[in-house]
Amino acid sequence: MVDIATRVYNHKWKIDPIVRSLIDTDFYKLLMCQSVFRNHPDTVVTFRLINRSTHVPLADLVDEGELREQLDHIRTLSLSRGESTFLRGNTFYGKRQMFRPEFMEWFENLRLPPYHLERRGDQYELTFEGPWPEVMLWEIPALAVLMELRSRAVLNSMGRFELQVLYARAMTRVWEKLAPLRDLAGLKLADFGTRRRHSFLWQDWCVQALMEAMGDKFIGTSNCLIAMRREVEAIGTNAHELPMVYAALADTDEELAEAPYKVLADWHEEHEGNLRVILPDTFGTESFLAHAPGWLAGWTGIRVDSGDPAKGAEIAIDWWKSHGEDPREKLIIFSDGLDAGKIEELHKQFSGRVKVSFGWGTLLTNDFRGLVPGDALAPFSLVCKAAAANGRPTVKLSDNPNKAMGPAEEIKRYRRVFGVGAQEALDVIV
Template sequence: MNVNFAERAHNHNWKLDPIVRSLLDTDFYKLLMLQFIWKNFPAVQVTSEVVNRTVEVRLAERVDVAALIDQMEHVRGLRFRRSEMVWLAGNTFYATRSIFEPGFLEWLEKDFKLSRYEVLEDDGQLVLRFSGLWTEVTMWEVYALAIVSELKTRSALGQLSELELDVLYARAKTRLWDKIERLRKVEGLQLSDFGTRRRHSFLWQEYCVQAMRVSLNQNGDERFTGTSNTALAYKHDLEAIGTNAHELPMALAAMASEGSDEQLRASQYKVLELWQRSYGGSLLIMLPDTFGTTQFLQGAPDWVADWTGQRIDSKDPVVAGDEYIGWLMQRGRDPRGKRLIASDGLDVEDIVRLHEYFRGRIRFSAGWGTLLTNDFRGCHPRGEDTLGPISLVCKLMTVEGRPAVKLSDNARKATGPASEIERYRQVFGSGAEVGAAVVV
């Protein structure tokens, strides 16, 4: 953990300092979803696109396009290493050995490749667009976001002297320690790292993960449960954390959108049926807010209540958690045996508050993301804000030529053509509730 960040940042003077050094440097859920797509939709064509929701930050002015392309091409040239494949094949994930099928692992090692891409500029923003087979496009999400995020970091660091870099990281380490100190006092805490996609850098994420593990897991108390970053889980013998994301219901809805309204509405449950055929146990965590949580729960088949838990995304976690608990009780299930995961823009104050609020009512855990691995706010030695986190996302745009839509519980996060968003709102009955401002 003794990393000289100032010297490391100051010496970016070789031809290519890779940001992504392994194809395992991605969120674990992407691998689970890739196997799901490979098994169920191997011939489906999609497009996806990186979007900067923090529009006041003009990324095209902060990220060098040539460096971006170099980094993207480097990732395209990577292959899964034999030792990584052995680990994926033999390790236990979520108390399940051989979670990845032999046929999938053989394909992953021999035939997996990343799709073609475009890098464009539009009114000061970078546009990264990916197109091809869904199996070739889906993995770009985390690689691309991590690359853009770290190139933004490197651009800002390149303006600082080595002494200023030393001051910057000293302040960031102090901030991280202050956060950890507060978390150490919380009994029964369950916390994991979700910070890959918008991290300050890979090395900083690794430092944060190691600091959390050393500080929170003492005397048999395992408060830090693992990391979503598969490479870090592999390297440091940690639990790999993650299940699924909005991409799946968005894709199945797009494929159903030319059918009846009922087929479109039912697509959100078809995802769960297919997922349940591939995975079980702790991997049965639903993410119901793609088209609105309330309508999802109201129309869900009874068997959905047997799933292990729910991840909250854009809804107020208190409101969403209470809604889920009430729904479980109406369905005759005991919420105390279920898992509730919050992960959207959390910081220490939110984690502590939510842990206390749900204590004894449901098994609450927190996925701590950007404000763990990229919180340099107020740390800049010149008082500038060039290192602040931004809300960078990569979303499906089309599936088999049809628009992909996400409504979300926060209308600020809705994606898709306006006409399609309106149609989906009518079909799903989801109100356009404007939630909290999107920070990360």
């Protein structure tokens, strides 16, 4: 096992680039990329970094030269032969050749497009603009770089033994979180922690800890590279990015209202089984389900990713019942800001009523809260979102208005078109 503390102590030797592979990304980015490559290859999209935790002065913590060096390194990456073989020949979600030959040929020749970076006060403005299939693959590595550079900046002044103690305490914390979860019958748990991880080595350690502690309760990781190296399942379906861009491309209010369902119609043509999971909260879950076509009720499940998770699950259960579906045969994936206590609570509340699975993210792979002075390693909410498509702004409403994004007038229009009323504002931790 890698001695993480020693590697961190020596990181100035440039042993480890932060992102070392184009598949050091979430699996759902690759699934979505193939769909976008087929359906919208020429759409020009802009992605933008958004630091929701404005109290964290990224530009003061992260050296601009080092940030550029890491981003420039990512632009040199291409698929290795082994990575290409893994994607071409492996079985994902029970399906061989998940990735089509024409997509793989394109991906094998891909180098990520240029970025734009400048400092604005104590924050960075970081954007990526270009053909949608290319720029969308910047999202995860850009976030991983910024999160790890922030970690390195905090750890830079710590000595070898201080680092050993820090990581020993962090490892103990993870192990203690897993202890009560080991006894939950039927638990299904996946690592979703790539985008806001403490570091690549730490995420890899967390996956190994889950493998040993949880046995078959651990069903895989969202990180494609770690899945390949550790020989576990790559986990992921789709994200808010798809309906946000499809909606921005709509010319009328009527087309806007249909955009979220057009996304899933395209997805339906390509995937089946456990990849047919609805993410309904982009423009409000209740509105989405109230107007959803009947065929979506036959899909495998729903992912709950914002708002009160228990409320979201109850809404999904009622919707399935109203369409004559047996909720006990359906899957609910919880994935918003989870930690061990919430996982245990939700599992006990819904196990037996539905099939339940959990995507555990930032508070698995980046929980160093209280472990350094000033809580300088506490996780924070950093995202990189599609901000425009063909020059039109994107919007996300969410089930939590504190996660909404987009111009105020467009948010107002979307709320009208999708019939979104009052929403409960919840704190955004990660």
